[in-house]
Amino acid sequence: MASKKKEIQLQAVVTNQAQWEEMLLNKGLTVVDVYQGWCGPCKAVMSLFRKLKNEYGEDNLLHFAVAEVENIVPLLPFKDKCEPKFIFCLNGVMVDLVKGANGPLLNRKVIAFIEQERKIIAGEILRPELQELVIMEEKEFEEEPEEEEAVEKYTVVIIKPDAVALEKVDKIKETIVGAGFNIMAEEEKTLTEEQIRDFYQSKSEEPDFEDFVTFMLSAPSHILIVSEGKQSQHVMPYLQTLEEEGEEDKEWEMQEGEEAMHGMQKMHEKPGLKGALENHELLNVCDIQDSVEEASRQLAFFFPNFAKSKKGPDIERTLALIRPALLRERRDSILKRIAEDGFEIAMQREIVLTEAQARLFYKEHENEDYFPILLEEMTSGPTLALALVQERAIQKWRSLLGPKIVEEAKEQCPMSLRAEFAVDNAPINQLHGSTTPDQAQRELEFFFPVENTLAVIKPTALEEHKDEIINKVKQAGFIISEMKETQITPEMAAQFYKAQENQPFFGQLVDYMSNGPSMVMILTKENAVEDWRKLMGPTDPEKAKETNPDSLRAQFAKDILRNAVHGSSNEEQAKTAIDFVFGDVDLESLKQKYVYV
Ligand code: UDP
Ligand code: MG
Numbered sequence: 183m184a185s186k187k188k189e190i191q192l193q194a195v196v197t198n199q200a201q202w203e204e205m206l207l208n209k210g211l212t213v214v215d216v217y218q219g220w221c222g223p224c225k226a227v228m229s230l231f232r233k234l235k236n237e238y239g240e241d242n243l244l245h246f247a248v249a250e251v252e253n254i255v256p257l258l259p260f261k262d263k264c265e266p267k268f269i270f271c272l273n274g275v276m277v278d279l280v281k282g283a284n285g286p287l288l289n290r291k292v293i294a295f296i297e298q299e300r301k302i303i304a305g306e307i308l309r310p311e312l313q314e315l316v317i318m319e320e321k322e323f324e325e326e327p328e329e330e331e332a333v334e335k336y337t338v339v340i341i342k343p344d345a346v347a348l349e350k351v352d353k354i355k356e357t358i359v360g361a362g363f364n365i366m367a368e369e370e371k372t373l374t375e376e377q378i379r380d381f382y383q384s385k386s387e388e389p390d391f392e393d394f395v396t397f398m399l400s401a402p403s404h405i406l407i408v409s410e411g412k413q414s415q416h417v418m419p420y421l422q423t424l425e426e427e428g429e430e431d432k433e434w435e436m437q438e439g440e441e442a443m444h445g446m447q448k449m450h451e452k453p454g455l456k457g458a459l460e461n462h463e464l465l466n467v468c469d470i471q472d473s474v475e476e477a478s479r480q481l482a483f484f485f486p487n488f489a490k491s492k493k494g495p496d497i498e499r500t501l502a503l504i505r506p507a508l509l510r511e512r513r514d515s516i517l518k519r520i521a522e523d524g525f526e527i528a529m530q531r532e533i534v535l536t537e538a539q540a541r542l543f544y545k546e547h548e549n550e551d552y553f554p555i556l557l558e559e560m561t562s563g564p565t566l567a568l569a570l571v572q573e574r575a576i577q578k579w580r581s582l583l584g585p586k587i588v589e590e591a592k593e594q595c596p597m598s599l600r601a602e603f604a605v606d607n608a609p610i611n612q613l614h615g616s617t618t619p620d621q622a623q624r625e626l627e628f629f630f631p632v633e634n635t636l637a638v639i640k641p642t643a644l645e646e647h648k649d650e651i652i653n654k655v656k657q658a659g660f661i662i663s664e665m666k667e668t669q670i671t672p673e674m675a676a677q678f679y680k681a682q683e684n685q686p687f688f689g690q691l692v693d694y695m696s697n698g699p700s701m702v703m704i705l706t707k708e709n710a711v712e713d714w715r716k717l718m719g720p721t722d723p724e725k726a727k728e729t730n731p732d733s734l735r736a737q738f739a740k741d742i743l744r745n746a747v748h749g750s751s752n753e754e755q756a757k758t759a760i761d762f763v764f765g766d767v768d769l770e771s772l773k774q775k776y777v778y779v
Contacts, residue, residue, distance in 0.1 A: 186205050188348065188556055189286065191560055192232055192246055193215065193223070193231070193237060193246040193247050193248045194230070194245065194246070194247040194248075195247070195252075196214070196248065196249035196254065196569045197249075197253060198253045199252055199253060199255060200628055201251060202256070202257075204565050205245075205247055205249075205271070205272060206269040206274040206709040207274065208245045208271070208273075208274070209242065209273065209779045210241075210243030210245070210296070210299050210371070210509055211244055211270060211272055211274070211292065211295045211296060211299065212241070212245040212246070212247065212270075212371060213231070213244075213245070213246050213247070213248055213268055213269075213270055213271075213288070213292060214246075214247045214249050214268065214269045214270075214271060215227070215246075215247070215248045215249070215266065215267075215268055216246070216249055216251055216257055216260050216266075216267045216268070217249070217250055217251070217266070218246060218250070218251060218252075218261070218262065218263075218268055219250050219251075219344065220253055224249040224266040224283050226266075226283040226285075226531060226616040227266075227283050227288060227390060230285050230288060231246050232288060232741065234289065234293075238292070238293065238296045238674060241300070241493070243296055243299050243300070244292065247676065249453045255569075255731075256539055257269075263443065265778060266281075266282060266283045267279060267280070267281055267283055268280045269315070270286060270291065270295065270613060270658040271296060271316075271412065272299070272312065273312075273693065274687055275312050275314050276314060276315040276380055277312060277315055278291060278295075278307065278315060279315055281524070282520070285522075286522055287522045287523070287524075290522065292755055294597050295597075296760075298310075298596055298597060301596075307593065307596060308594075308720070309411060309592070310594045310595050310596070312522075313581075319462065330519050330735075336366065336407055336409055336481055337407070337408045337409075337455055337468050337471060338381070338405065338406070338408075338427050338470070338471050338481060338484060339354075339356055339405070339406040339407075339408055339469070340381060340403050340404075340405055340406075340453070340466060340469045340470075341403060341404040341405075341406070341467060341468040342398065342403055342470060343398065343401035343402060343403055344467065345399060345404075345467035345468060346385070346401065346402055346403060347401065347403050348467075349575075350464065350467055351370075351437065352387060353402045353464065354459065354464050354468060355368075355406070355461070357456065357458055357459060357462045357490075358385055358406070358408055358455065358459070358466060360458075361455070361457075361458035362532055363408050363409065363410045363455060364408065365406055365407070365408055365409075366407045366408065366409045367406070367407040367456075367485055367777040368404065368405060368406045368407070369404075369484075369775050369777075370403070370404045370405075370486075371402055371405070371663075372399065372401060372402045372403070372404050373399070373403055373405075374662075374665065375395065375399060377484065378395050378398045378399065378494020379395065380483060381469070381471070381483075382394070382395075382398075388627065394572050399509070400455045403405060405484055405485075406486075407481060407485060408455060412635055425600070444767060455470060456470055459461070460502065469511045471749065471777065482757070485661075485777055496573045496574050497571065497572070497573055497575075498571070498572070498573070498574055498576050498613055498622070499528060499569050499571050499575060499626060500567060500569075500570050500571065500575045500576040500616045500622045501567065501568070501570075501622055501623060501625040501626050501628075501629060502520070502566075502567075502568045502570050502579060502613065502614065502615055502616070503565055503566070503567055503613065503614035503618045504516055504565065504566040504568070504612065505559060505560065505565055505608075505610070505611075505612045505613065505614070506559065506560070506562045506563035506564060506565055506611060507559070507562075507563075507605040507607075508603055508605050508606040508608075508613070509532075509563070509565065509566050510563060511605055512603060513566070514607075515603075516603055516613075519599070519603075520568070520570065523568040523578075523582060524572050525571065525572045525578075525579070526571045526572065526577065527568050527569070527570060527571075527648065527706060528569040528570070528571045529568070529569040529626075529709045529712075529713060530566060530568050530569070530712075531547070531563055531566075531567045531629055531630065531709060531712060532564045532566050533564065533567060533629070533665070533675070534563060534564050534565070535560050535561050535565060536561065536563070537557060540556075540557050540560040540561050541557065542628075542778035543547065543560075543625075544556055544557070544560070544561055545743075546679070552610065555610060556610060559608065560612050561611060563639070567629035567630070569611075569626055569629075569630060569708075574620050576615070576616055576617070576618065576619060579615040579616075580615050580616075580617060582598065582599050583598060583599050583600050583611075583615050584597075584599060584600045584601055585598065585600065586600070586611055587611070588600060588601070588604045588610075588611050591604070591611070591698055592604065599613055600612070600613055608715075623775065626708070629706075629707040630708040631708065631709075632706065632707065632708050632773040632776045633706070633707070633708070633710040633711050633712070633753050633756075633773070634704055634705065634706050634707065634710060634753065634756060634757075634760065634769045634772055634773065635704075635705050635710040635711045635749060635750050636678075636702070636703070636704060636705075636748075636749070636750045636755075636756045636759040636760050636763070637655070637702075637703045637704075637705050637715050637747065637748065637749050638670075638678070638700050638701065638702050638703070638747065638748040638749075639651050639652075639700060639703075639746070639747055640694075640695065640699055640700055640744060640745070640747060640748060641694070641695070641697060641698035641744075642698075642744045642746075643738050643739070643744070643747065644667070644698075644699060644700055644701050644742055645698070646738070647737075647738045647746070648701065649733060650738070650749070651738060651746070652701075653701070654717070654734060655705065655717070656749075658713070658717050659707055659731040660705040660706065660707045660710065661704045661705065661706040661707060661711075661776060662703050662704070662705060663705070663772045664703065664704040664764055664767065665701060665704075666701070666702050666703075666763065667699050667700070667701050667702075668699060668700065668763070668766065669696065669698065669699050669700070670695050670696050670700050670702070671696055672692050672693075672696045674696075674759075674762055674763060675691070675692040675695040675696050675756070676758055677759060677762050678695070679691055679692065679695075681751075685767050690743060691743065694743055695743065695748075702763050702764075704760055704764065704767065704769075704772065706772050706773065706775075706776055707776070708776075711749070711751070711752055711753055711756065714749045715749050716730075717733060717734055717735025718733060718734050718746075718748075718749050719734060719735040720733070720734055721734050721735070721742060721745060722742045722745075723736060723739035723740075723745055723746075723772035726739065729770055733745050734747050737746065760762060
């Protein structure tokens with residue numbers, strides 16, 4: 183009982199609009215736990231709030247409240263979202279939002295706001311212009327993104343080898359585009375046996391299925407991902423009647439009969455993809471999956487990166503740069519801060535830019551006065567480039583950065599990252615972020631170009647964990663451009679490990695590698711060399727378990743020699759090794775086929 187009473191005292195209870203408006207009259211900061219009636223307020227943060235109130239409450243600038251979304255107009259956008267949300271109101275204006283019971287982040291923000299408020303009151307700094315929380319969130323929450331996603335529909339189309347040989351690919355593509363669909367991605371390649379058996383699962387009981395698999399393995403197929411765009415629902419049942427297994431032709435005839443009867447009415451509905459291809463007598467040379475769930479599963483199978491990019495409508499990637507001075511002095515704290523702000527680091531590369539690279543990257547600034555200083559700073563040591571991922575990452579990262587000029591940042595937005603992570607004596611701000619989606623894409627391509635690398639599943643791991651490892655490779659967004667199960671020759675092994683030639687373990691290593699079958703793969707992805715090494719983890723599995731427990735070596739290695747996987751150290755080394763195993767592969771064209779996330 184006693185503790186309950188305390189809780190009520192700590193947080194004002196806001197249940198209607200009038201109380202909400204009264205709460206906005208609070209001086210200083212009010213942290214509002216916005217909750218759903220059926221979930222109740224968040225208990226997990228109570229002790230943190232109590233501690234903050236004790237430590238920062240004496241000048242009455244810090245208040246806490248709980249508010250049920252139901253009857254309060256500005257909170258309605260949060261209705262039916264059960265994740266805890268904390269709104270920060272500063273002198274009656276909603277200025278910030280923390281999603282989830284993220285204790286460290288709440289703690290840091292409360293302290294920063296209170297300290298800022300105290301400085302303002304003491305006349306030490308000017309009040310920065312208050313930026314009201316963008317209730318842009320409002321619209322998007324109202325729109326129920328899930329529903330929209332269900333309507334956006336992707337279909338995998340496989341054009342079989344005989345049609346590829348007959349050069350029907352262009353005709354099929356023209357037909358698809360002509361019928362109003364969009365081709366989102368395509369690739370010509372010989373499907374793996376695994377992919378064939380998966381895609382044609384429903385035919386696996388048919389008597390000539392094994393011959394069919396052999397035929398599919400004999401030459402490249404052409405794979406398309408087709409988007410039907412935002413289809414209106416009425417087209418869906420029409421497609422579904424065609425899906426009934428084995429009945430396709432019959433159903434289709436019926437449909438045509440029906441269409442003749444209702445000709446006019448049907449005319450202005452877009453025919454399904456199957457209909458369009460059937461009309462041009464092209465359905466017999468390609469295969470389509472148009473059940474929504476199956477298609478999305480197959481999408482992940484054939485084009486893992488494309489599928490990944492569709493996981494949420496607002497998930498974006500942006501480029502962040504941590505410039506040399508900051509990287510030298512406060513690497514860990516800036517990385518910690520980035521994680522606290524909810525960003526996931528999808529790729530990273532530490533690079534000392536050459537002058538030519540810096541000039542190219544900052545080409546648009548070349549006529550500015552500060553250009554020489556920028557060049558000097560950017561080439562003065564390693565820069566850390568990060569691909570940051572989060573909902574609306576581009577705008578979020580930009581707004582966290584604050585003003586470009588460090589002095590302005592310090593005066594107007596002392597809580598911005600450029601102010602907080604300013605480095606004394608460094609002539610320019612220490613953090614960069616892309617401004618628009620286009621710019622983000624270009625900048626990401628600059629720092630994380632598509633690469634090929636050579637990856638090997640070593641013999642012991644191939645025997646015991648083949649499928650698990652291959653799945654993890656795909657999940658991590660690598661395209662397996664080529665794969666071959668083969669017994670590595672001692673010459674090949676010596677080539678892979680040229681750099682270890684003089685090591686005492688070299689003989690043992692070559693023996694082990696050439697003693698049983700391995701899986702050799704060409705992996706294609708942005709930043710493939712480094713990202714594959716990161717997925718492998720440290721050479722010694724004991725260290726991997728400690729520092730990188732999700733890595734392949736932490737999970738699948740037996741010991742340092744039998745450490746599950748191999749990867750090249752750079753693209754040049756990869757090329758030599760690939761030539762050795764696969765012969766002359768057109769590595770450039772593998773890169774060009776890569777579908778960007
Ligand atoms: N290796 C070993 N004993 C050692 C160090 C390395 O058996 O003390 C083996 C290990 O299997 C490793 C391979 O040699 O994967 C190549 O060594 P490298 O330093 O290139 O490590 P990697 O690039 O594979 O992480
Ligand atoms: Mg190595």
